[in-house]
Amino acid sequence: MSLTIGLISGTSVDGIDAALVDIAGENLDLQVQLVAGKTYPYPPELRDKILAVCGGATLSMAELAELDDAIATCFAQAAMAIQQGHPQAELIGSHGQTVYHRPRGFTAQPPGAYTLAYSLQLGRGVLIAQKTGITTVSNFRVADIAAGGEGAPLVPRIDAALLSHPQESRCIQNIGGIGNVAYMPPRQGDWLEKIRGWDTGPGNSLLDLAIHRLSQGAKTYDQNGEWAASGTPCQELVRQWLEHDYFLQPPPKSTGRELFGVEYLDGCIKDAEPYNLSAADFLATLTELTAASIVHSYRTFLPQMPQRVLLAGGGSRNLYLRKRLEILFENIPVNTTDEVGLNADFKEAIAFAVLAYWRQNHTPGNLPSATGATQEMLLGEVNYV
Structure with a gap:
């Protein structure tokens, strides 16, 4: 040991x-x-x-x-x-x-x-x-x-060691400031060569920046996604934002605050002006972007959808974000890595x-x-x- x-x-x-x-x-x-x-x-x-x-x-x-x-x-x-x-x-x-x-x-x-x-x-x-x-x-x-x-x-190599499964294909989705995924096919044959991983886009980065701005510095994050949960996402805006080149770029790929940071948030705020969204609606829309970009990424770039999604990172504690992922993934179970024995935090x-x-x-x-x-x-x- x-x-x-x-x-x-x-x-x-x-x-x-x-x-x-x-x-x-x-x-x-x-x-x-x-x-x-x-x-x-x-x-x-x-x-x-x-x-x-x-x-x-x-x-x-x-x-x-x-x-x-x-x-x-x-x-x-x-x-x-x-x-x-x-x-x-x-x-x-x-x-x-x-x-x-x-x-x-x-x-x-x-x-x-x-x-x-x-x-x-x-x-x-x-x-x-x-x-x-x-x-x-x-x-x-x-x-x-x-x-x-x-x-x-x-x-992803650590995920392969600790979270892969003999019969079940899994996506391990970390949601920190930036989201990243590791796709694990069943642990059989040449499975290691079939693992895929990339940064899916914004995780909590835009949400945290928006919370700080909307609360005038009083808050740094949305506890359990409660503020966002009180709003309604603007799906037209989400569809517009998903047309960004990063979401269409095939993996391997990576990103960070250099792209999904203050300047990007400013653009989101400008895009939202014609819709007259409340603060809660705007936060709900940013949350939807995180959830939708993850699901869009899987559907666009994975060889097949996983049988299970396991969440980790701070975003896994955002109950509203998790609910939106569960809805968008439809019949695919969404759990945290806690539930399979690895601390998500x-x-x-x-x-x-x-x-x-x-x-x-x-x-x-x-x-x-x-x-x-x-x-x-x-x-x-x-x-x-």
Whole structure:
């Protein structure tokens, strides 16, 4: 057994999810037990800085270094706190805080030039290792990107190990700031090669931004989706928004706040003006976009619809969003990963603990069928004490 800590702060920038995990086994044959899980909020001033940078605010190199150090310090504090009352962990897997993500693709200048993806996570692992005294694996995305992949989503291989089923096809749908899916065929034959994964589009990102704006900063999210549930979605607007190029782009693909952020929300608000929507109606419509984009993505790009959908992430606790997904998926059961034995709140943190464990055991962490990389890669840079 290896006692490992997984750390991540996602695109919602809610805080640092920390999971203390017992891991045993090799490759996809893993036994994973969550010993402790907790979310540690960022100090408000630091969260504001992170959100500003994610929104395109400029930084000097000195300010970037200070922000990198501040995030790493918070991650180290979370790692120390999650161990209280438990034996010391042997390893940390830290995703860090994404502040910029550029998908791979073609550029206008020079015409037809192809660019690798680029993804920047702050909270350097070497500082976490020094502050905690624990070997820390970090910077997980760069190896997949170097192999021509998107660097995202990285969780499908973990989903294959922990959530696949011998007879049932499943979609594991994480709903953080951005939504991402891993499609799992039944665990038979060459099933691993048939796994697919991509970012489906906005998860909570637009909703949280809208809530903050509509409440004049008093709220950061819609508890249980209650505000949105009191409104009525405008289906014409949803159909219009689903015509965005991202939703029509075939996978592998990835996205982030760079696309589904403040500027996109401003466009949504402008589009909604002719409809004279109430605040609740507007939130219901944004929620419908998240739900509809997920279902549209499955119907457009999957070889077949799954027999079951398993939700994880903060959005899995949004009761109104879940209800809308259940309605749109019609006869396909929609559950959370809690119901099959994997904590939905800390699933992503658990995943980065597993990725660190795999890195130490020289096991590849990516799935080229999900990221678009040319080959399997060892993921993460190892920072020793």
